[in-house]
Amino acid sequence: MKNVLSGIQPTGDMHLGNYFGAVQNWVRLQEQYHCTYGVVDYHSMTMPYKADTLRENTWKMVFYLLACGIKSENLFIQSLVPEHVELSWVLGCVTSYGELSRMTQFKDKTDQLFETDNDAFVSSGLFVYPVLQAADILIYHADYVPVGKDQQQHLELSRDVAHRFNRQFGKEYFRHPEPLFTETPKILSPADPTKKMSKSLGEKHYINLFGEEDRIRKQIKSAVTDTGDTPAGQMSPGVQNLFELLRACGNLTAHDALMADYRAGALKYSDLKEEVAHTVVALVHPLRERYAELNADKRAVKAQIQESSAEIRKRAQQTMREVRELTGLVGMK
Ligand code: ADP
Numbered sequence: 001m002k003n004v005l006s007g008i009q010p011t012g013d014m015h016l017g018n019y020f021g022a023v024q025n026w027v028r029l030q031e032q033y034h035c036t037y038g039v040v041d042y043h044s045m046t047m048p049y050k051a052d053t054l055r056e057n058t059w060k061m062v063f064y065l066l067a068c069g070i071k072s073e074n075l076f077i078q079s080l081v082p083e084h085v086e087l088s089w090v091l092g093c094v095t096s097y098g099e100l101s102r103m104t105q106f107k108d109k110t111d112q113l114f115e116t117d118n119d120a121f122v123s124s125g126l127f128v129y130p131v132l133q134a135a136d137i138l139i140y141h142a143d144y145v146p147v148g149k150d151q152q153q154h155l156e157l158s159r160d161v162a163h164r165f166n167r168q169f170g171k172e173y174f175r176h177p178e179p180l181f182t183e184t185p186k187i188l189s190p191a192d193p194t195k196k197m198s199k200s201l202g203e204k205h206y207i208n209l210f211g212e213e214d215r216i217r218k219q220i221k222s223a224v225t226d227t228g229d230t231p232a233g234q235m236s237p238g239v240q241n242l243f244e245l246l247r248a249c250g251n252l253t254a255h256d257a258l259m260a261d262y263r264a265g266a267l268k269y270s271d272l273k274e275e276v277a278h279t280v281v282a283l284v285h286p287l288r289e290r291y292a293e294l295n296a297d298k299r300a301v302k303a304q305i306q307e308s309s310a311e312i313r314k315r316a317q318q319t320m321r322e323v324r325e326l327t328g329l330v331g332m333k
Helices: 015-030 051-068 084-091 099-100 102-117 124-138 149-168 213-221 237-248 250-262 270-294 298-327
Strands: 003-008 036-040 075-078 144-146 176-181
Touching: 003 015, 003 124, 015 036, 015 144, 015 213, 015 237, 015 298, 036 051, 036 270, 051 075, 051 270, 051 298, 084 149, 084 298, 099 124, 102 149, 124 149, 149 250, 213 270, 213 298, 237 250, 237 270, 237 298, 270 298
Parallel strands: 003 036, 003 144, 036 075, 144 176
Antiparallel strands: none
16 A cells, blocks of 8 residues: 655644545545645744644544544654654755745745744744645655645755665665645635635634534625626636535536526525535534544543554664665664
């Protein structure tokens, strides 16, 4: 079985965009591949954050992922495998400053910081973030990494770094990870469907998967359908987004019937919204039940993830033993 590796930052709530765009795909991949998924808390330290919130969000993300169907044996917390940082140091020494300077995400995130604060602190962690990501991937000898377009450049860097390491130390040691592109829906903000659903835009711009069901219904029912500037004869982004949600939830019967109404000019947006609200709540309901079950025995779940992280760590430690040998570092006892 081929190895798949992916990580998600513990950034708080999980929204429908995260679920349909990433997590649902992760759940499915478990059937086909040997999957290893990390809650990458080291990565979350690259932007301003609070210690208590980070720890809380890390566990929250673990519970969300388990509730969505990620198997506990496939899940680890990145900082419980400190070898990621060790490998990241070694890889940083075969990554050039120039390569890192070309990473567009660094520029985007820096711009984001300066948007709110002219004197914003830009950490060097943010600059070397792609090296830690390369370590995350290479340490488990991943064959495939499910990526969105925004992460493609970082994966390219991981491949380049693997190649350079192998050349420098004279052995085809690291695999060259390949992107695994899966067509996943892009979900738009219900409050402004010209933008992607995202937490960074604020609360009304995302639908929280584990929030109150009533709030989910309300947000869908008040979703913007007409942005006012859609050319005649074209479907507005808000309406497209509602149809996309029906499709993402797998309710194709309702999708096709309502689409036929739309084409015949007979669609009532209130009917569409009613159906979407019903479908989303029905999809989310069992996930929320599972989440409540997991929370009823928090300690046991946490112990299980400590255990799976320790198991996964053994693979990382083996890689580090071999890397120490290849790179001239002294072996550990
Ligand atoms: P956010 O900060 O809004 O939670 P992230 O940028 O941390 O989103 O993304 C986490 C994962 O969710 C990524 O794999 C990303 O591609 C996916 N994702 C985020 N927003 C959306 C969206 N609106 N539609 C589809 N996928 C999304």
